[in-house]
Amino acid sequence: MQLRELTELEFNEFVNQFSNFSIYQTKEYGSIMNQEKCTSVYVGLIEESRIVAASLLIIRKINGFKYASAPRGFLIDYTNFQLLSEFTKQVKKYLKNQDVVAIKISPMVLRKKMDKEGNILYSNPDFDKIFEYLKKLEYYHFGFNNYFEGDKPRYEANINLKDRNVNDLFNSIDKKYRTKIRSSLKKGVKIYKGTEEHVNYIYEHSKNKYLRNPKFYNNTYNEFNENGKVDFFYAKLDTKNYLEYCRNSFEQQDEVMMKLNDELMNGKKINKSDLINRKMIEDNRLETTKKELVSATELLKNSPGGVPVASIITIKHKKDVFVMMDGFDQKLKHINAKHLLLWSLIAKYSEEGYENFNLGGIPGIKTNNPKYNGLKEFKLNFEPYINEYIGDLELITNSTLYFAFKQAKAISKIFDKKDNI
Secondary structure (H helix, E strand, O other), rough: EEEEEEEEEHHHHHHHOOOOHHHOHHHHHHHHHHOOEEEEEEEEEEEOOOEEEEEEEEEEEEEEEEEEEEOOOOOOOOOHHHHHHHHHHHHHHHHHOOOEEEEOOOOOOOOEEOOOOOEEEEOOHHHHHHHHHHHOOOEEEEEOOOOOOOOOOOEEEEEEEEOOOHHHHHEEEHHHHHHHHHHHHHHOOEEEEEEHHHHHHHHHHHHHHHHOOOOHHHHHHHHOOOOOOOEEEEEOHHHHHHHHHHHHHHHHHHHHHHOOOOOOHHOOOOOOOOHHHHHHHHHHHHHHHHHHHHHHHHHHHHHOOEEEEEEEEEEEOOOEEEEEEEEEEEEHHOOHHHHHHHHHHHHHHHHHHHHHHHEEEEOOOOOOOOHHHHHHHHHHHOOOOOOOOOOOEEOOOOOHHHHHHHHHHHHHHHHHHHOOO
């Protein structure tokens, strides 16, 4: 067996043979990273003129040293130790010749599949064996992290669309989220399919989340759009409808308050404490609707043509759909446009015959961290199942250079700390 570089066509044909697939293992993603000051190469292990294992390798400069990654790992049968050993040896040799210090992988080696409560639906019987294989081949495991410390999330939320009608899918969503979806429609949010000219919406909605420049968003859309794999949708608030909704809400709440005031003044209840408590609650609601009415009036004045309030890029492959990037306008979070947008796509892809909708990463189900609780709650309330993967592993490919790389990295951290003092 020998390792050689593959053409994009050869690599894509091999990718299409795998069911356990990620968008980060595609020639499109490799092309995107080439435009991000990285070098992307596709390598394959050849046996009797047949590719038996392959990987996208992304090489970047860190503190002057070359460092590689294989996003979502190698395309290989990890249970085949002989094959894994040979591929590891050949990749290590290939990267050493390129003066690359090490490679990090985040393989799609499933550990467990769980429901949203954390109950185990499936445990991979081969996990411990694969883990031992990787350790034996000198991969260093960075641990079973619960958040987003790794190159790729260790937990991913997925919605099973197979053999489920739209009504069942909607009813499986948490009740309060169904209410938010309906309220978003009432407020005047409408869903549109966008084109390249609208991709700036998602940059504005998520620039603080992904920390990428606008070019990255356009490159992502264009690369996956070449073969019709990409969809871009956005939610837009009709500001005229929104003002009308807010005016009606305020008038209805004002009427409620008038009736309560009348009861307090003219009612014959002996104990009025319950009525007073209710009035305090309704007073707060009236104030909220009043503020929303003022805001809606200003919004219509400044944006009579409407406001884009949420957006999403999805990638389609075979029967799977992946959320690549998504975001929303934080100032208009109360519109719940992201809820409506995501639900609209779940319904759309279900009706089109797709079988799985990958919502992307979440923190560990049993974790409690204010920084990530909102993200976790949002995705879990769409009733997904959760895949838990092995996490990040690193393989040193050049021991001498790696030692110097670690020293340079440590020195860089010291200077970073001084800069922050």
